[in-house]
Amino acid sequence: MARWQEGAAGRLQGAALRLYAERGYEQTTVAEIASEVGLTARTFFRYFADKREVLFAGSAQLRDGMAAAVAGAPATAGPMAAVSAGLEASLAFLGGDHAHSSARHSVITANAELRERELIKMASLAEAMAEALCRRGVPAADASLAAEAGTVVFRVAFEQWVTGPPDASLPDLMHATLARLTEVTAPR
Amino acid sequence: MARWQEGAAGRLQGAALRLYAERGYEQTTVAEIASEVGLTARTFFRYFADKREVLFAGSAQLRDGMAAAVAGAPATAGPMAAVSAGLEASLAFLGGDHAHSSARHSVITANAELRERELIKMASLAEAMAEALCRRGVPAADASLAAEAGTVVFRVAFEQWVTGPPDASLPDLMHATLARLTEVTAPR
DNA sequence: TCCGTGATGTCACTTAATGACATCACTGAC
DNA sequence: GTCAGTGATGTCATTAAGTGACATCACGGA
Structure with missing residues (x-):
C-alpha cells in the first residue's frame, strides 16, 4: 500500500x-x-x-510526434507531403477513444478560455511542423503556410470526426479534408 | 470643462x-x-x-468588415476569391500605423496569454468569413477551409509586415502570400 | 429648483495562482 | 535497527483578476 x-x-x-x-x-x-x-x-x-x-496534457507528445514525422518524411516529399506525413502521425495519438474525444471537445467548445488554450496548442503544432520543414530546406514563409494549412486540415477533420458518428474513420476524414483544401485553394 | x-x-x-x-x-x-x-x-x-x-478593441469591426466584403464579392467569385476580397477589406483597418502595429505585435508575441487572445480573434475572423461563404452557397466544410486558409495568409503577411521595414507594402505582402499559399498547396 | 442619468468611485468578496514551510511515509546507508 | 534524505502532499499567507452592490456627483432637462 x-x-x-x-x-x-x-x-x-x-x-x-x-x-x-x-x-x-x-x-x-x-x-x-x-x-x-x-x-x-x-x-x-x-x-x-x-x-x-x-485538459491538454499530452499535447507536447502529439506535437513532437507530428514534427518528427515531418522531419522523417522522404527527402523527395514536398512541403505539403511532409505535412501530410505529420497528420498521419497524429492519428496514432487520437482516433482511439471517440467518446472521450467527443466529451472533451464539447467541454472545450463550450468555453472561450478553453478554446483559446486549444488554439495556442494548435499554433504550437504548426510552429513545430514549420520548423521541421525549415530544416528540410523549405523557405520560412512557405514552411509557415504549409504547416498552418496542415493544422487547418487537422482541425476541420477532427471536428467532423468528434461531432459525427463514433464509427467514422478519422484517417478517411483527414485525407478527404486535405483533398478538399487543395481543391479550394487551387488557382482558377 | x-x-x-x-x-x-x-x-x-x-x-x-x-x-x-x-x-x-x-x-x-x-x-x-x-x-x-x-x-x-x-x-x-x-x-x-x-x-x-x-489590446483588442476594434477587432469586432475588422471581423464585420471582412465578413461584409466576403458577402459582397461578385456572385461569380469562388470561395477563395471571396476570401481574398475579405483580406482586401482588412487593409483599410490595418496598414495605417506601422509603428503602433509593430509595438502591439511585440507585446502580444512576448506573452502567451496575449497570443491566446489574438488566436481566438483570428478564429472569429475565420468563423465570420466562413459563415458569409455559407450564405453564398459554399458547402460548410469548403467554407471553413477557405476562410481558415485566408486567415493563415492574413497572419503570415501581417507578421512579415510588422517585423519588416516600415515602408513595406502590406497589400503587396498579402497578395504575394496568397500566391505562395496556392503554390504550396497545389497538388503535384 | 429638482429629478433622472450616466460615468465613476468604494467596498466586499470569490477564486486563480504562487511562495515558504511543515509533514510524513518510504528508502537506503551505516 | 536507526537515522538522514527524498519526494509527494498539506497548510498558510499573499497578490491580483474579476464581479456585484451601492454611493457619489456633475450635468441636462422639466
Whole structure:
C-alpha cells in the first residue's frame, strides 16, 4: 500500500473533465476538482500550470510526434507531403477513444478560455511542423503556410470526426479534408 | 470643462500598451494602468472585459468588415476569391500605423496569454468569413477551409509586415502570400 | 429648483495562482 | 535497527483578476 493513491495527475484529469462537463468550466473551482480525488488545490497546481491545462496534457507528445514525422518524411516529399506525413502521425495519438474525444471537445467548445488554450496548442503544432520543414530546406514563409494549412486540415477533420458518428474513420476524414483544401485553394 | 476627462477607453488602451511594453504584461497590474490615467481598476473593467481585451478593441469591426466584403464579392467569385476580397477589406483597418502595429505585435508575441487572445480573434475572423461563404452557397466544410486558409495568409503577411521595414507594402505582402499559399498547396 | 442619468468611485468578496514551510511515509546507508 | 534524505502532499499567507452592490456627483432637462 502506497502512502498516496497512485496516478494523481490522471485522477485530476478525469475529475476535471467530468466536473467541467457536468457543471461547466467556470462553475467548477480547482479546489472542487482536487477534493474530488482527495487532494488539495495546491497539489493540482503542482501537476498543471493552470485550471485549463488539465485538459491538454499530452499535447507536447502529439506535437513532437507530428514534427518528427515531418522531419522523417522522404527527402523527395514536398512541403505539403511532409505535412501530410505529420497528420498521419497524429492519428496514432487520437482516433482511439471517440467518446472521450467527443466529451472533451464539447467541454472545450463550450468555453472561450478553453478554446483559446486549444488554439495556442494548435499554433504550437504548426510552429513545430514549420520548423521541421525549415530544416528540410523549405523557405520560412512557405514552411509557415504549409504547416498552418496542415493544422487547418487537422482541425476541420477532427471536428467532423468528434461531432459525427463514433464509427467514422478519422484517417478517411483527414485525407478527404486535405483533398478538399487543395481543391479550394487551387488557382482558377 | 467636462466632469471627466474624455476618451477614457482610448486613454486606457494607450497606457496599457505603453506599460505592457515597458514592464511586460504580467508585471503590469490593472490598477496601475487605470491610475496612470486617473481612473480605478473598477472602471477599467467597465470598458474591457479583462486585462487582455484592452489590446483588442476594434477587432469586432475588422471581423464585420471582412465578413461584409466576403458577402459582397461578385456572385461569380469562388470561395477563395471571396476570401481574398475579405483580406482586401482588412487593409483599410490595418496598414495605417506601422509603428503602433509593430509595438502591439511585440507585446502580444512576448506573452502567451496575449497570443491566446489574438488566436481566438483570428478564429472569429475565420468563423465570420466562413459563415458569409455559407450564405453564398459554399458547402460548410469548403467554407471553413477557405476562410481558415485566408486567415493563415492574413497572419503570415501581417507578421512579415510588422517585423519588416516600415515602408513595406502590406497589400503587396498579402497578395504575394496568397500566391505562395496556392503554390504550396497545389497538388503535384 | 429638482429629478433622472450616466460615468465613476468604494467596498466586499470569490477564486486563480504562487511562495515558504511543515509533514510524513518510504528508502537506503551505516 | 536507526537515522538522514527524498519526494509527494498539506497548510498558510499573499497578490491580483474579476464581479456585484451601492454611493457619489456633475450635468441636462422639466
